[in-house]
Amino acid sequence: MDRKILLENIDIPGIQSFETFRSCGGYLAVEKALKTMAPDEITEEVKKSGLKGRGGAGFPAGMKWSFIDKKVDKPRYLICNADESEPGTFKDRYLMEKIPHLLIEGMICACYALGANTGYIYVRGEYKYIIGILNKAVREAYEAGFLGENILGTKFKLDIVVHSGAGAYICGEETALIESLEGKRGNPRIKPPFPALVGLYGSPTVVNNVETLANIGYIVNNGGEKYTQIGLGRSTGTKLISACGNINKPGVYEIELGVSVRDFIYSDQYCGGIKNNKELKAVIAGGSSVPILPKDLILKTASGEDRLMTYESLSDGGFVSGTMLGSGGFIVYDEDACIVRNTWNLTRFYHHESCGQCSPCREGTGWMENVLHRLENGEGRSKDIDLLVSIAAKIEGKTICPLGDASAWPVASAIRHFRHEFEFHVQHPEIVKNVNHGSLAKYVG
Amino acid sequence: MLGKRINHSLHQKQNIVVCFSGPTLEKVLKIISRYPEGKQKSAIIPVLHIAQEEFGGYLNVDTMDYVAGLLGIEPIEVYEVATFYSQYYLDPVGKYVIETCRTGPCAICGGEAIQSYLEKKLGIKTGESTPDGLFTLKTVECLGACGYAPVMQINTEFYEFLTPQKIDKIINTLTKKSEEEKAENSKWTEKFF
Numbered sequence: 001m002d003r004k005i006l007l008e009n010i011d012i013p014g015i016q017s018f019e020t021f022r023s024c025g026g027y028l029a030v031e032k033a034l035k036t037m038a039p040d041e042i043t044e045e046v047k048k049s050g051l052k053g054r055g056g057a058g059f060p061a062g063m064k065w066s067f068i069d070k071k072v073d074k075p076r077y078l079i080c081n082a083d084e085s086e087p088g089t090f091k092d093r094y095l096m097e098k099i100p101h102l103l104i105e106g107m108i109c110a111c112y113a114l115g116a117n118t119g120y121i122y123v124r125g126e127y128k129y130i131i132g133i134l135n136k137a138v139r140e141a142y143e144a145g146f147l148g149e150n151i152l153g154t155k156f157k158l159d160i161v162v163h164s165g166a167g168a169y170i171c172g173e174e175t176a177l178i179e180s181l182e183g184k185r186g187n188p189r190i191k192p193p194f195p196a197l198v199g200l201y202g203s204p205t206v207v208n209n210v211e212t213l214a215n216i217g218y219i220v221n222n223g224g225e226k227y228t229q230i231g232l233g234r235s236t237g238t239k240l241i242s243a244c245g246n247i248n249k250p251g252v253y254e255i256e257l258g259v260s261v262r263d264f265i266y267s268d269q270y271c272g273g274i275k276n277n278k279e280l281k282a283v284i285a286g287g288s289s290v291p292i293l294p295k296d297l298i299l300k301t302a303s304g305e306d307r308l309m310t311y312e313s314l315s316d317g318g319f320v321s322g323t324m325l326g327s328g329g330f331i332v333y334d335e336d337a338c339i340v341r342n343t344w345n346l347t348r349f350y351h352h353e354s355c356g357q358c359s360p361c362r363e364g365t366g367w368m369e370n371v372l373h374r375l376e377n378g379e380g381r382s383k384d385i386d387l388l389v390s391i392a393a394k395i396e397g398k399t400i401c402p403l404g405d406a407s408a409w410p411v412a413s414a415i416r417h418f419r420h421e422f423e424f425h426v427q428h429p430e431i432v433k434n435v436n437h438g439s440l441a442k443y444v445g
Numbered sequence: 446m447l448g449k450r451i452n453h454s455l456h457q458k459q460n461i462v463v464c465f466s467g468p469t470l471e472k473v474l475k476i477i478s479r480y481p482e483g484k485q486k487s488a489i490i491p492v493l494h495i496a497q498e499e500f501g502g503y504l505n506v507d508t509m510d511y512v513a514g515l516l517g518i519e520p521i522e523v524y525e526v527a528t529f530y531s532q533y534y535l536d537p538v539g540k541y542v543i544e545t546c547r548t549g550p551c552a553i554c555g556g557e558a559i560q561s562y563l564e565k566k567l568g569i570k571t572g573e574s575t576p577d578g579l580f581t582l583k584t585v586e587c588l589g590a591c592g593y594a595p596v597m598q599i600n601t602e603f604y605e606f607l608t609p610q611k612i613d614k615i616i617n618t619l620t621k622k623s624e625e626e627k628a629e630n631s632k633w634t635e636k637f638f
């Protein structure tokens with residue numbers, strides 16, 4: 001189980017440049033698509049491949065593309081979501097830095113399939129040097145005749161524009177991203193209408209993650225059927241996992257979907273085990289928004305099966321005993337981690353990043369942050385734990401965009417699985433106040 | 446919550462004439478032209494980045510009004526954007542803006558200790574600038590580099606796997622570089638006057 005699609009050629013010197021990328025078979029997919037395939041055939045192959053969106057929600061890419069109504073007489077747009085700001089996630093940065101042309105190749109095929117003549121890459125503003133790398137790659141593609149008018153002598157025309165954000169997690173949400181790209185504050189829109197109908201400048205628009213688009217070249221070259229042979233069951237293909245936290249080998253790994261969580265954490269091929277020979281305590285498996293799971297439940301499902309790195313296995317047990325693959329941001333906590341402090345930290349993040357449109361999210365994230373802050377500082381009250389559960393429940397599902405849910409889930413799951421730690425904070429304020437949180441876990445037991 | 450206030454005492458319009466230099470203006474116009482006819486407002490984020498860099502490292506009201514004029518939009522539309530995004534500074538900042546990541550993954554890998562060390566080293570609190578105007582110390586949310594924690598960004602550069610020793614080296618190098626630049630400048634006046 002270690003076939004690769006995206007990072008196969010990553011170690012070839014100079015693969016960042018157009019020439020080397022091309023000499024390793026790059027842009028063959030564009031030739032095949034434009035010269036031998038009808039646009040809808042590509043969408044069909046992507047559907048067949050079972051490729052799910054790699055940005056977090058896991059929506060099937062081919063199905064999303066087929067929502068575009070080509071009879072509507074308006075320009076169509078493809079937007080590549082390179083806003084990557086979900087804590088724990090740093091895979092798109094790696095892909096764009098190491099092999100930028102893979103993304104551009106995928107975008108050209110996708111735009112051809114959708115009949116879009118403009119594609120935007122929305123890169124988070126902090127990735128300044130990545131913006132430079134992408135602009136260079138785009139220039140090279142223009143010079144080689146893969147972008148611009150009459151690509152490869154066909155009638156197809158495409159411009160790709162690299163656009164920068166300016167620091168706002170919420171702009172990763174697709175409708176906030178569209179607002180931002182239109183030059184406004186990143187306030188998410190109410191859906192429906194979905195972007196496929198009313199997107200950028202009121203036109204039909206597809207928003208896809210960097211990694212999703214980087215897979216398209218392989219699918220065009222090899223067909224959707226071949227893609228389904230990689231991975232496990234309905235989790236087809238590979239996934240970039242960005243591993244961080246208390247592990248020996250943090251970094252970006254391309255895994256074939258289906259690897260066991262235990263192997264991923266402990267084998268030398270991946271995370272290489274817990275740092276300093278400590279014990280594993282908990283994992284957030286798919287970016288900070290997904291439920292945290294304690295050691296027992298991340299290694300095995302509630303029914304005792306080995307937990308695998310697939311969409312289905314990670315969500316086995318729903319939110320009672322499962323989690324989500326999400327964006328692939330894999331955060332590992334060792335035995336010393338204070339779950340209360342960590343939950344406070346993440347809640348502070350969501351409060352800071354809430355765009356403020358919906359009261360439950362704007363106010364609720366702030367309340368949760370305050371309550372968690374007092375618990376963390378030994379000033380909590382016994383009713384606080386239930387209060388947190390109740391605030392989280394009042395945010396979830398009651399907001400315009402999923403940031404509300406994303407702020408509620410970490411709190412609800414931390415209390416569900418580590419309630420005793422929250423209770424300890426209420427019952428032993430003197431210890432909480434006087435002990436460095438790094439060693440608090442020893443007292444909690 | 447996202448959103449900052451424009452500090453009016455500081456940012457009252459001073460009616461200073463702000464204007465991009467020739468080559469910068471050319472670049473700005475090229476960026477604006479990348480967006481469809483009638484959608485020039487889309488260029489606001491990149492243009493504000495350039496404006497901030499050109500006009501003193503932060504956005505004051507005069508700068509924002511100038512950008513509004515360039516894009517053919519109302520000043521309020523620029524204020525809305527400038528106050529929303531964290532990379533725009535509405536107050537003056539030092540030459541080097543140090544932004545340490547304070548989010549979960551960095552925090553569990555020693556990010557908090559790094560921030561305290563920086564405060565001690567520079568003798569300022571987070572949010573403040575050194576009296577010589579060289580450094581401003583801030584915190585930011587996840588920089589998308591969690592595997593290389595603890596992490597900070599200084600202007601365009603990422604600094605990863607931070608330790609106190611590394612910080613000493615970075616701060617000393619930047620201080621020295623800035624002194625050399627100053628010395629270079631004074632030589633310039635010596636030479637030509």
Ligand SMILES: Cc1cc2nc3c(=O)[nH]c(=O)nc-3n(C[C@H](O)[C@H](O)[C@H](O)COP(=O)(O)O)c2cc1C
Binds near residue numbers: 057083210
């Ligand atoms: C608060 C929030 C932040 C998000 N951030 C990102 C992001 O940084 N990158 C990304 O690709 N998707 C992000 N998403 C998901 C996007 O809304 C969208 O589903 C995705 O870009 C679609 O691409 P995909 O189907 O290829 O995954 C975010 C969603 C929410 C609610």
Ligand code: SF4
Binds near residue numbers: 353
């Ligand atoms: S849920 Fe939060 S971030 Fe999303 S639109 Fe509402 S206030 Fe904004």
Ligand code: FES
Binds near residue numbers: 089549
């Ligand atoms: S948490 Fe610090 S870079 Fe992601």
